[in-house]
Amino acid sequence: MKQAADREPPSAACSMLAIKKKGRVVITAILDIVIAGLIMGGIFALIAVGLNLQYGVARVLNLAHGEFIMLGAFGAYLLYVLFGISPLISLVICAPFMFLIAFGIHRLLFQHLRMSSKSIAAFEGSSLLVAFGLSFVLQNAAALAFGSTTKAYSYLTQSVTLAGAMFAANRLVALLFSVAFCLIIYLFLAHTRIGKAIRATAQALDTAQLVGVNVYMVLGISFGLGAVLAGLAGALISMTLSISAYMGLQYIIIALIVIVLGGLGNIIGSLIGGFILGIVGSAVMYFNPGLTMASYYILFLIILLVRPTGILGR
Amino acid sequence: MNGINAITSKRYFVPLVLLAVLILLAAMPQYAPPYIVILFISIFMYVILSMSWAAFCGPTNYISLATAAFFGIGVYTSAILQELSLPVIIVIGGLLSLLLGLLVGLIALRLRGMYFIIFTFGLSELFRHVMIYYEINITGTAGRWLTFLDPVIVFYYMLGILLATLLVTYFLKRSKYGLALQSIGESEEASAHIGINVNMVKIFAFAITCFFMGAAGVVMATRWSYIDPRLAFNPFLSFYPVVMALFGGIGRFYGPVLGAVIITILSDMVLAKFPLYNILLLGLIFIVVIIFLPHGLVGLIRGGDKEAPPPLGGIKLGGGKGFETVRKRLKLRKG
Numbered sequence: 001m002k003q004a005a006d007r008e009p010p011s012a013a014c015s016m017l018a019i020k021k022k023g024r025v026v027i028t029a030i031l032d033i034v035i036a037g038l039i040m041g042g043i044f045a046l047i048a049v050g051l052n053l054q055y056g057v058a059r060v061l062n063l064a065h066g067e068f069i070m071l072g073a074f075g076a077y078l079l080y081v082l083f084g085i086s087p088l089i090s091l092v093i094c095a096p097f098m099f100l101i102a103f104g105i106h107r108l109l110f111q112h113l114r115m116s117s118k119s120i121a122a123f124e125g126s127s128l129l130v131a132f133g134l135s136f137v138l139q140n141a142a143a144l145a146f147g148s149t150t151k152a153y154s155y156l157t158q159s160v161t162l163a164g165a166m167f168a169a170n171r172l173v174a175l176l177f178s179v180a181f182c183l184i185i186y187l188f189l190a191h192t193r194i195g196k197a198i199r200a201t202a203q204a205l206d207t208a209q210l211v212g213v214n215v216y217m218v219l220g221i222s223f224g225l226g227a228v229l230a231g232l233a234g235a236l237i238s239m240t241l242s243i244s245a246y247m248g249l250q251y252i253i254i255a256l257i258v259i260v261l262g263g264l265g266n267i268i269g270s271l272i273g274g275f276i277l278g279i280v281g282s283a284v285m286y287f288n289p290g291l292t293m294a295s296y297y298i299l300f301l302i303i304l305l306v307r308p309t310g311i312l313g314r
Numbered sequence: 315m316n317g318i319n320a321i322t323s324k325r326y327f328v329p330l331v332l333l334a335v336l337i338l339l340a341a342m343p344q345y346a347p348p349y350i351v352i353l354f355i356s357i358f359m360y361v362i363l364s365m366s367w368a369a370f371c372g373p374t375n376y377i378s379l380a381t382a383a384f385f386g387i388g389v390y391t392s393a394i395l396q397e398l399s400l401p402v403i404i405v406i407g408g409l410l411s412l413l414l415g416l417l418v419g420l421i422a423l424r425l426r427g428m429y430f431i432i433f434t435f436g437l438s439e440l441f442r443h444v445m446i447y448y449e450i451n452i453t454g455t456a457g458r459w460l461t462f463l464d465p466v467i468v469f470y471y472m473l474g475i476l477l478a479t480l481l482v483t484y485f486l487k488r489s490k491y492g493l494a495l496q497s498i499g500e501s502e503e504a505s506a507h508i509g510i511n512v513n514m515v516k517i518f519a520f521a522i523t524c525f526f527m528g529a530a531g532v533v534m535a536t537r538w539s540y541i542d543p544r545l546a547f548n549p550f551l552s553f554y555p556v557v558m559a560l561f562g563g564i565g566r567f568y569g570p571v572l573g574a575v576i577i578t579i580l581s582d583m584v585l586a587k588f589p590l591y592n593i594l595l596l597g598l599i600f601i602v603v604i605i606f607l608p609h610g611l612v613g614l615i616r617g618g619d620k621e622a623p624p625p626l627g628g629i630k631l632g633g634g635k636g637f638e639t640v641r642k643r644l645k646l647r648k649g
Contacts, residue, residue, distance in 0.1 A: 061428055061431075061432075063435070109601060109605060112605060113604070113605050116605075121427065124427070124428065125375075125377060125427075126604050126605075126608070128377075128428075128431060129377070129556065129560070129600070129604050130600075130601050130604050130605065132379070132553065132556075132600075133553075133557070133596075133597045133598070133600035133601040133604070134597065134601060135597075136550075136553060136593050136594075136596065136597035136600075137593075137594055137597035137598060137601070139593070140590075140591070140592075140593040140594040140597065141594060143590075144590055144591075144594070249439070249549065250439075253435070253436050253439050256432045256435070256436065257436070260429070260432060264428065290443075290446070290447040290450065290451060291447060293439070293440070293443040294440060294443055294444055294447070297436055297439075297440040297443075300433075300436065301421070301433075304421075304425060304429060304433060305421065308425065308429055
């Protein structure tokens with residue numbers, strides 16, 4: 001379309017028309033980029049908020065987060081393909097399972113490690129490596145259980161026109177749900193009793209313990225909640241994109257970049273960072289899809305060098 | 315009698331045993347079946363990777379997950395320059411890897427703790443994506459074929475690189491720079507105060523270890539004979555050396571060697587019997603080692619050595635927490 005506008009004959013009226021047309025093309029392109037970016041960004045934010053909850057409270061930089069996303073995605077996929085359950089309903093079914101799995105993993109692996117580590121810094125290092133090992137275990141187990149091929153199903157694929165740009169309905173649904181989940185988790189942390197206990201534990205574990213918070217329970221719960229968000233994100237991803245047992249790696253990298261962008265441990269920062277990364281990604285994708293991942297990484301590099309505490313960091 | 319005592323005393327015993335092992339290894343293609351020779355090529359590769367990983371990351375507590383990136387650089391150098399003779403490519407691949415290590419060191423070693431780990435974790439992914447982009451859009455290929463080399467030749471090249479790695483890491487550890495690295499690992503601020511040029515030592519030590527990763531990549535590419543970005547920058551290649559070094563124990567020089575040899579043989583046996591469960595098993599070993607064996611096998615062997623702080627104790631976060639690293643024996647305490 002752009003080239004067509006360039007090739008207009010050089011008469012005055014026509015060139016006016018061409019400029020108008022070109023302007024409209026540019027505006028549509030920008031809208032395209034922004035809306036597609038918001039849609040991707042919603043999922044990114046949801047993933048990053050989950051990871052940040054795990055790191056900010058339980059101090060586990062969970063490199064297996066991508067594998068929890070994959071588990072959620074396969075949960076939704078299997079429920080849809082085997083029983084015809086809508087992915088939006090399987091969100092509700094998957095969440096408690098993800099919570100139990102993650103809570104159990106925290107109890108089994110990280111709690112012991114936390115107790116035996118002398119300092120929090122030592123715990124962060126070794127828990128990261130345990131999570132790294134866990135990611136390979138989960139990935140391999142999933143490849144054995146579900147096969148290593150790429151899978152997809154179609155759900156809500158009719159197109160919706162939004163401000164002149166066309167999108168599949170499932171993407172908009174995914175955006176709405178991910179924003180809703182982020183808000184819910186924010187309100188949960190801000191206003192409920194458990195939420196307050198979680199924040200207290202994140203700020204000062206020993207003091208929280210002194211005022212009667214069962215801190216290991218709280219650490220487990222926040223690790224579990226992080227995994228629930230990952231699972232929900234996975235289910236939403238499975239509606240819009242193809243999934244495989246090896247999908248975790250790309251999402252964990254995105255999540256890491258987003259939480260560094262927003263500030264380690266800062267949940268609102270992750271929310272904003274997710275949308276920023278989504279828009280940057282969709283802008284690069286518009287011009288050259290092959291370089292999307294590289295652009296994320298360059299953004300990450302700039303943030304690390306210029307402001308390593310992130311945009312909202314202290 | 316005196317002579318025998320002198321031979322069995324530790325001073326001569328260790329070098330003599332090492333010499334004997336070296337002779338046995340060097341003569342291996344003469345007496346061992348080809349299968350064993352090929353197995354030993356991968357053992358050499360993992361020993362090189364885990365030794366060079368541990369040489370920097372062990373003393374300094376900077377955990378690098380970018381081994382695959384430097385290895386992959388070597389692999390691609392080998393594929394692109396395959397007309398040259400192998401020793402030349404090894405040097406070029408190693409130097410490219412070293413240069414990249416310098417660059418990464420300049421950027422990344424200012425980051426601490428988590429940020430450094432995240433940075434290196436993403437680095438090999440970045441390389442993979444850039445390489446895939448390069449292959450598809452610029453050369454229009456998916457992967458590359460290399461001329462296949464006789465495993466025996468590959469064996470000798472790998473043995474040579476292995477020896478070089480062992481010698482360099484050994485003398486690095488024994489030199490004043492090794493001591494400086496150790497000191498940086500214990501407290502970076504204090505090291506700077508006693509006059510160590512912290513950034514310089516870190517960057518150069520890191521780059522030197524990268525050289526061997528790259529060199530190993532060059533030779534292994536000729537062994538594989540087909541490469542693509544997914545093989546060359548495989549995240550497992552970042553994961554394995556860490557598992558092996560920690561399994562063996564990074565408190566002692568021979569720890570990573572022990573870990574690499576045992577895990578490679580174990581993983582080969584599992585691969586032969588249950589090919590699908592290989593990574594699952596490695597992951598489980600890794601988790602168990604980190605949680606229950608923080609000193610690795612070396613810690614088991616030297617049971618009395620519990621006074622030494624466990625490795626990885628000093629992951630440093632921004633904000634002056636580096637001084638937390640001087641720690642005593644690991645004790646379970648109830649929360």
